[in-house]
Amino acid sequence: ETGVTQTPRHLVMGMTNKKSLKCEQHLGHNAMYWYKQSAKKPLELMFVYNFKEQTENNSVPSRFSPECPNSSHLFLHLHTLQPEDSALYLCASSVVSYNEQFFGPGTRLTVL
Amino acid sequence: ILNVEQSPQSLHVQEGDSTNFTCSFPSSNFYALHWYRWETAKSPEALFVMTLNGDEKKKGRISATLNTKEGYSYLYIKGSQPEDSATYLCAFDGATNKLIFGTGTLLAVQP
Numbered sequence: 097e098t099g100v101t102q103t104p105r106h107l108v109m110g111m112t113n114k115k116s117l118k119c120e121q122h123l124g125h126n127a128m129y130w131y132k133q134s135a136k137k138p139l140e141l142m143f144v145y146n147f148k149e150q151t152e153n154n155s156v157p158s159r160f161s162p163e164c165p166n167s168s169h170l171f172l173h174l175h176t177l178q179p180e181d182s183a184l185y186l187c188a189s190s191v192v193s194y195n196e197q198f199f200g201p202g203t204r205l206t207v208l
Numbered sequence: 209i210l211n212v213e214q215s216p217q218s219l220h221v222q223e224g225d226s227t228n229f230t231c232s233f234p235s236s237n238f239y240a241l242h243w244y245r246w247e248t249a250k251s252p253e254a255l256f257v258m259t260l261n262g263d264e265k266k267k268g269r270i271s272a273t274l275n276t277k278e279g280y281s282y283l284y285i286k287g288s289q290p291e292d293s294a295t296y297l298c299a300f301d302g303a304t305n306k307l308i309f310g311t312g313t314l315l316a317v318q319p
């Protein structure tokens with residue numbers, strides 16, 4: 097256990113659905129991250145939050161909307177996704193200014 | 209565009225074999241190099257954070273070396289066991305709050 101949990105672990109949704117991914121960290125960290133991993137590609141950073149403020153948006157389409165209500169929780173709200181958005185979505189956390197990141201197990205998302 | 213390359217993409221070895229794989233990264237603006245071990249359906253697990261040129265770190269049968277001037281790191285596993293089967297990821301850290309990951313080396317150890 098890394099101290100970072102993600103729910104759900106698997107999600108199947110239609111292109112017109114709205115769903116949310118949840119991440120929670122129990123490590124006292126103050127930076128949180130969303131990553132996407134598509135087949136045969138490296139982990140791709142999507143968003144970074146430091147002390148609840150978004151500090152990085154890596155040109156992610158607006159159909160992905162992150163939310164960080166406090167330093168322990170991170171959400172990724174999904175709406176009108178495309179089949180090519182099907183991927184593994186990983187959350188991570190770290191201490192700000194020290195990049196050793198601790199990852200959750202990911203949510204496997206399938207968009208039909 | 210920063211590029212991190214890992215080789216080989218996959219590796220099949222017999223139990224007891226020793227093995228190694230490579231991570232190549234940009235040699236400029238280097239801050240740290242991270243190694244992670246990622247078993248299927250689990251969280252990636254941090255193995256090493258390496259910062260100094262010539263650094264060598266060890267954790268049980270796994271060790272890693274770092275050459276920041278030429279931009280490469282090696283990960284070694286001595287006497288591979290089936291439980292070592294996983295994907296090994298490296299990530300370049302340029303002190304920008306972003307890690308740039310390679311695609312990983314998938315290791316399968318046959319009993």
